[in-house]
Amino acid sequence: MVASKRIGQQTLAFQNPPVILGAVAIVGQKEGEGPLGGFFDQIEADPLLGEKTWERAESRLLQQAANLCLQKADLVPGDVDFLLAGDLLNQIIASSFCARELNVPFLGLYGACSTMAQGMALGGMLIDGGMAELVLNCVSSHHETAERQYRYPTEFASQRTQTAQWTVTGAGAIVLGSSSFAKTGLARVTEATLGRVVDYGIKDPNNMGAAMAPAAADTIAQHLADTDRKPSHYDAIITGDLGTVGKKLVLQLLEQKGWQVPSLLHDCGEMIFDAAQDAHAGGSGCACSATVFCSYWLKKLQAGALKRLLFVATGALFSPTSYQQGESIPSVAHAVVVEGMPNGGGS
Amino acid sequence: MGGIKADQDQAKAYSEMTKRVTPNAPLFKNIVLAFLVGGTICTIGQGVLNLFVAFGFSPEEAVTPTLGVMIALGVSLTAGGIYDEIGRFGGMGSALPITGFANSIAAPALEYKREGFVLGVGAKMFTVAGPVLVYGTITAIIVAALRWLLVGIS
Numbered sequence: 140m141v142a143s144k145r146i147g148q149q150t151l152a153f154q155n156p157p158v159i160l161g162a163v164a165i166v167g168q169k170e171g172e173g174p175l176g177g178f179f180d181q182i183e184a185d186p187l188l189g190e191k192t193w194e195r196a197e198s199r200l201l202q203q204a205a206n207l208c209l210q211k212a213d214l215v216p217g218d219v220d221f222l223l224a225g226d227l228l229n230q231i232i233a234s235s236f237c238a239r240e241l242n243v244p245f246l247g248l249y250g251a252c253s254t255m256a257q258g259m260a261l262g263g264m265l266i267d268g269g270m271a272e273l274v275l276n277c278v279s280s281h282h283e284t285a286e287r288q289y290r291y292p293t294e295f296a297s298q299r300t301q302t303a304q305w306t307v308t309g310a311g312a313i314v315l316g317s318s319s320f321a322k323t324g325l326a327r328v329t330e331a332t333l334g335r336v337v338d339y340g341i342k343d344p345n346n347m348g349a350a351m352a353p354a355a356a357d358t359i360a361q362h363l364a365d366t367d368r369k370p371s372h373y374d375a376i377i378t379g380d381l382g383t384v385g386k387k388l389v390l391q392l393l394e395q396k397g398w399q400v401p402s403l404l405h406d407c408g409e410m411i412f413d414a415a416q417d418a419h420a421g422g423s424g425c426a427c428s429a430t431v432f433c434s435y436w437l438k439k440l441q442a443g444a445l446k447r448l449l450f451v452a453t454g455a456l457f458s459p460t461s462y463q464q465g466e467s468i469p470s471v472a473h474a475v476v477v478e479g480m481p482n483g484g485g486s
Numbered sequence: 487m488g489g490i491k492a493d494q495d496q497a498k499a500y501s502e503m504t505k506r507v508t509p510n511a512p513l514f515k516n517i518v519l520a521f522l523v524g525g526t527i528c529t530i531g532q533g534v535l536n537l538f539v540a541f542g543f544s545p546e547e548a549v550t551p552t553l554g555v556m557i558a559l560g561v562s563l564t565a566g567g568i569y570d571e572i573g574r575f576g577g578m579g580s581a582l583p584i585t586g587f588a589n590s591i592a593a594p595a596l597e598y599k600r601e602g603f604v605l606g607v608g609a610k611m612f613t614v615a616g617p618v619l620v621y622g623t624i625t626a627i628i629v630a631a632l633r634w635l636l637v638g639i640s
Binding site (some may be wrong): 302335418 | 575
């Protein structure tokens with residue numbers, strides 16, 4: 140049997156494109172003070188959210204995003220067939236602890252900061268494959284949990300390098316529904332290109348943008364080759380969290396592959412903070428691409444200001460153990476095509 | 487450039503490409519700030535030492551209580567969430583004085599208290615300062631041994 144929903148080597152085209160029924164972005168104080176502050180659904184001033192530990196706080200963020208997202212889509216957890224969630228913590232505990240509260244069949248994902256696109260692609264497959272009517276995707280990251288796990292204790296005094304990125308505190312959630320929900324859809328996911336793991340030998344964990352840029356370039360070029368399109372088919376190509384350094388590199392790498400996209404390509408990591416916020420090369424973390432996509436970009440699609448986006452979330456697949464042992468940083472990028480609803484979208 | 491796992495030449499070329507787009511660290515600013523922050527901490531230390539001397543300690547006797555005060559200061563600023571901010575712009579100027587050493591022990595103690603006093607504070611308090619203590623002690627033993635070999639016990 141031929142896999143009829145495949146195009147080229149790595150791309151899937153949904154026959155009945157799943158629709159986005161609701162999307163939520165919750166962020167911390169620093170993100171709320173950034174240039175996109177006005178677009179987020181909720182800004183949490185307390186980094187602990189009233190919890191005892193950073194980890195519980197992150198899981199709480201995820202729960203809040205999940206619940207608010209369902210509420211916005213006029214759904215309850217019992218309506219959802221699957222929860223697809225991931226985060227950066229060891230054994231993705233923020234997600235599993237969130238799933239413990241939601242009482243929905245749960246598939247934990249780990250794609251580092253690419254998890255939102257990975258979840259959207261998988262959710263699309265479950266729905267288009269007839270395995271689910273409604274799928275809830277959510278991801279989170281937290282600056283303090285990430286510092287503690289990947290770098291130093293949060294109160295340790297250290298100076299960050301120029302290429303270092305700032306892990307975004309926040310959570311993003313999207314609920315996908317089958318095409319039967321098209322009337323109330325905000326946007327639809329029409330295609331997905333799942334990335335290969337790419338490693339160009341970068342070993343510096345303080346330069347994740349450089350580590351991930353080749354993966355982003357590989358997936359974008361593969362998507363264009365699979366679909367036989369030019370970049371201008373899209374109103375914007377949005378990378379996840381390459382930051383200022385990684386964005387320059389992905390542009391150069393794409394140019395080597397024959398694509399010039401400097402005015403089309405936007406990076407969520409570069410967008411979320413401004414230069415005065417001392418975030419150095421920009422934002423990172425699962426929540427970086429997820430919160431910027433779920434707020435700023437989806438609102439642009441909904442308003443009709445943009446018609447078609449290629450959302451390419453990137454993940455650096457390393458651990459503190461791997462870099463301490465001198466391994467380079469393998470990276471992955473997953474892309475999803477998100478289009479505005481043909482008749483302008485619902486609620 | 488092609489390939490999913492870059493070979494040595496590709497990795498080298500990519501590393502060069504990365505270097506070209508990486509902004510330089512603001513070296514002059516960092517040096518000046520490190521000097522000012524480190525200088526301020528040391529001046530405070532000198533002030534404390536002078537105070538002990540004024541209260542009748544000899545300069546040699548005043549060293550130990552001064553270190554105690556500076557450690558307490560470093561720990562307090564860490565607990566108050568201030569020392570990491572000083573470190574962000576002070577760099578080595580805040581890391582090198584004994585207040586920085588105090589920060590490197592107080593910060594993990596605070597962080598890992600959530601895992602309890604045994605598996606958290608006790609086990610992880612020296613995750614940052616541990617290497618300094620291990621290699622500091624070894625170096626001290628080697629230097630003392632060399633001195634003993636060269637000039638004997640005096």
